[in-house]
Amino acid sequence: MKQILNKLTLSLILLILVQFNIHAQSSDSISIKGIPHKLFWENVPRAYKLYSDSIVIECGEKTDMFRDPNVTYNTDNAPKLLFRPDDNFILTASIQHSFASKWDGGAIVIKADSMNWIKFCFEKDYTGAHRVVSVVTKDISDDCNSISIRGNTVFYKVAKADKVITLYCSTNGRHWFLVRHLQMNTSLPIYIGFLSQSPTGKNNKVTFASIHYSAKKIKDPYLGE
Secondary structure, rough: HHHHHHHHHHHHHHHHHHHHHHHHHHOEEEOOOOOOEEEEEEEOEEEEOOOOOOEEEEOOOEEOOEEOOOOOOOOEEOEEEEEEOOOOOEEEEEOOOOOOOOOOOOEEEEEEEEEEEEHHHHHHHOOEEEEEEEEEEEEEEEEEEEOOOOOEEEEEEEEEEEEEEEEEEEEEOOOOOOEEEEEEEOOOOOOEEEEEEEOOOOOOOEEEEEEEEEEEOOOOOOOOO
């Protein structure tokens, strides 16, 4: 009888832990230091860890966000942690991962709907380089490769001024290089946040740190200030 009770107790504990993990993974009220808005998951990650000033998002295999110009590959199953920003804003964060498999990446993503979004990604490209990549999707994805980075970490800045989005990268978080300057003309509300992807690998752990958000409009897109 004692053995049966012990097994029942163990089963109950395991059930509670599983339920707690499911709840933790699907929470829609996540808070991150540096962002004054609540965040929620779109596509739940394999796992995540939240620290005082950073978050690690682990995606599973065959996860991506892309609408191929040849219309042969359309997917949006990468885990994204999003929030509704102010009308004008500046968001900065560092992105770091191990670049284990081709197309592994971490990104800041801006999304209106499944057909209108921007993915500002730091990914392992087809040559093996650690590449700054911007994907602008208006029905079909416009995929643009920019500079390569020697290490596993980059700093990104995304600024919105009315309908104009400006993307910047930096190796030190102080001196910024303008990567892309475009208009996101939509009447839909937009959301912004963090994405982890592994289109060809088994998984990918991406660390987003040095996160800072401010609700203000940049005056000079070339300076990002």
